Amino acid sequence: MRYPDMHQTIRPATPDDIPHLVELLMRDARQRQAKDDILWKIAGDAPAQIEKALTFALTAEQQPFRQIWQVADNGHRITGVIHSMLLLVPPIYAGSSGEPGLILPDSSASPDAPDGTVEALLSEAEDALRDAGAQITVASHVAGDDWREAFKAGGYEPLTLYLSRTDLGDQGMRASVRQAKADDVPGIVTRSAENRNVLYAIDPFWDIHPEADARFSSWMTRSLTLQDRDMMVMGSSESLEGYIIAQPASRLHFPPAHDIRGTGVIDDYYHPELADPATLAEGGENATALLRAAETAFANRGMGAAFVVCPAGWHSKIEMLEAAGYETAMVWSIKRQATLISP
Numbered sequence: 563m564r565y566p567d568m569h570q571t572i573r574p575a576t577p578d579d580i581p582h583l584v585e586l587l588m589r590d591a592r593q594r595q596a597k598d599d600i601l602w603k604i605a606g607d608a609p610a611q612i613e614k615a616l617t618f619a620l621t622a623e624q625q626p627f628r629q630i631w632q633v634a635d636n637g638h639r640i641t642g643v644i645h646s647m648l649l650l651v652p653p654i655y656a657g658s659s660g661e662p663g664l665i666l667p668d669s670s671a672s673p674d675a676p677d678g679t680v681e682a683l684l685s686e687a688e689d690a691l692r693d694a695g696a697q698i699t700v701a702s703h704v705a706g707d708d709w710r711e712a713f714k715a716g717g718y719e720p721l722t723l724y725l726s727r728t729d730l731g732d733q734g735m736r737a738s739v740r741q742a743k744a745d746d747v748p749g750i751v752t753r754s755a756e757n758r759n760v761l762y763a764i765d766p767f768w769d770i771h772p773e774a775d776a777r778f779s780s781w782m783t784r785s786l787t788l789q790d791r792d793m794m795v796m797g798s799s800e801s802l803e804g805y806i807i808a809q810p811a812s813r814l815h816f817p818p819a820h821d822i823r824g825t826g827v828i829d830d831y832y833h834p835e836l837a838d839p840a841t842l843a844e845g846g847e848n849a850t851a852l853l854r855a856a857e858t859a860f861a862n863r864g865m866g867a868a869f870v871v872c873p874a875g876w877h878s879k880i881e882m883l884e885a886a887g888y889e890t891a892m893v894w895s896i897k898r899q900a901t902l903i904s905p
Contacts, residue, residue, distance in 0.1 A: 570641065570676055572686040575631035580616045582640040583633070587612050590670035591819035593705040600728045601867040601891055602704075605821040615818040630690050634671065634679050642671035644683040646691055649700065653781075654758065654774040663691030665701040667892065668817035671708065680708045684716060688897075698767070699897045702815075718895035720874035721767065724815065725888035727868050731861025738848070739855040742793035742805065744786060749802025750795065751779045757832035764839055764875040767896065792859035796833070796852060804833030804848060808856035811869060815892065826860040828853070829871040839876045846882035853886055 575583065588609060594602040605611055619629050627647055634642035649664040651657030665687055671679045684701075691699055700721060701713045742750065755775060761768035771777065785793060790810050797803035807830040811822040833849035835842065857868055870888060872879050 570634055570636040570679070570682075572632055572634055572682050575616075575620060575633045575643065577617065577620050579633055579640055580613055580620070583616055583631075583643055584609050584612045586640060586643055586670055586672060587668055587817070587819060589672075590668055590705075591817065593670075594667070594817075594820070597705055598726065598728070598867075598891060601726050601825060601869065602816075603821045603824060604819055608819040611818040628694055630687065630694070632683060632686050632690065634675060634683055636676070640672075641675035642679045642683050644669040644687045646687045648691070648694055648696060653777045654754075654771055656769040656771045658769050659697045660695060662698040662700050662896075663688070663694070663696030664894075665699065666817070667702045667704045667815075668819075669709065670706070680712045681715075684712050688716075697898075700894050701897070702892060702894050704892045713895050716897060718897045720893055721765065721896040722894040723872050723874050723880065723890050724892040724894070725870045725872060725880075725883045726891040727857070727870075727886070727888045728866055729887065730857040730866065730868055733854040733857065735855045735858045736851045739794050739796050739851055742786065742795045743799075744783070745799040746795050746802060746805075747779055747782045747786075749797075749799055750782050750793075750805045751775050753802060753805055753832050753834075754778050754830070756834070756837065757830075760837060760839055760876070761873060764873050768873075792856070794852065794855045794859070796848060804835075804852050806831040806852040806856045808859045808868075815869065824865050825867045825869055826856070826863070826865045827869045827871070828856050831856075831870070836876070836879050836882065839873075839878055842878040842881050846878070846885070849879075849882055850886055853883075 591604055591608060595604050619631060627650060629647040632644050633640050645666040645668050647664050648661040651661060688699055701718050703710050703713060758770050758774060762770055792808045795802055795805045806828060808826050808828060811825040811827045816822045833852055835844050835846050835849045860868055870883055872883060
């Protein structure tokens with residue numbers, strides 16, 4: 563146990579802590595909402611959703627992934643909380659370092675928490691994740707200077723940016739962009755392989771699974787049957803230029819207090835204009851056209867915010883997104899063990 567002051571300890575959360583944590587996490591949600599009230603919209607039943615998520619995390623015997631809740635306890639009340647988990651490695655990546663630990667954005671300290679509370683929570687979460695087998699820790703940050711400074715002081719460096727825009731559909735969809743069909747899957751897989759090579763060149767964190775093409779092909783084929791997303795491409799099936807998938811948001815990026823029904827996420831997205839991570843080709847005209855098509859698809863589904871995943875080292879893609887009106891809404895930063903070689 564670490565002690566921010568002589569009266570406070572960091573310990574695992576228990577079901578008895580839930581009422582206190584609901585209050586603390588509602589305050590945390592309101593901090594995010596103050597950054598962007600469309601992207602971080604608070605659900606009408608947010609306290610109940612937080613309580614439901616905490617109850618499941620702290621009591622359910624069978625859970626889809628390992629998650630850890632720890633609290634700062636000063637003897638008569640909870641002054642802080644940190645939420646972490648072991649992150650499942652997507653099947654197209656090799657995961658040579660095993661499942662990374664992830665510190666989630668619903669980690670918070672009360673305004674009157676003793677000095678050092680955030681740092682103590684972070685240190686205990688890192689210890690717990692190492693004990694669970696994580697060789698790498700990734701920390702997510704939205705709001706709160708104390709958390710950002712703690713991650714920076716702890717040796718974390720930006721890994722992935724999540725950029726957002728809330729003016730959707732105003733640019734329309736160019737005729738050169740169309741809905742994907744089954745014949746486009748091989749071309750999407752080829753362009754995805756180019757995308758993965760850029761990712762790996764930026765950071766070996768994204769090491770490529772030997773069966774990535776086959777796995778991605780299977781997923782794209784299945785995705786064509788899903789009614790909750792739009793898969794769009796540019797060019798003919800025989801000479802596919804680029805692709806983008808506009809899909810609904812998931813709980814991985816949004817704590818339970820937030821209503822995610824109005825937010826779409828763009829992760830699988832590539833055009834050769836982005837192939838050089840340092841320099842944007844042709845002003846990103848076609849890559850931007852794909853992006854605008856995804857925005858229009860979101861708007862047609864009644865969504866008000868787009869959330870785009872972009873590696874922090876992919877400068878040409880960041881340039882294109884910022885020119886299109888996107889701003890960084892969340893940052894994932896990485897900390898590697900000293901025995902691992904950073905790129």
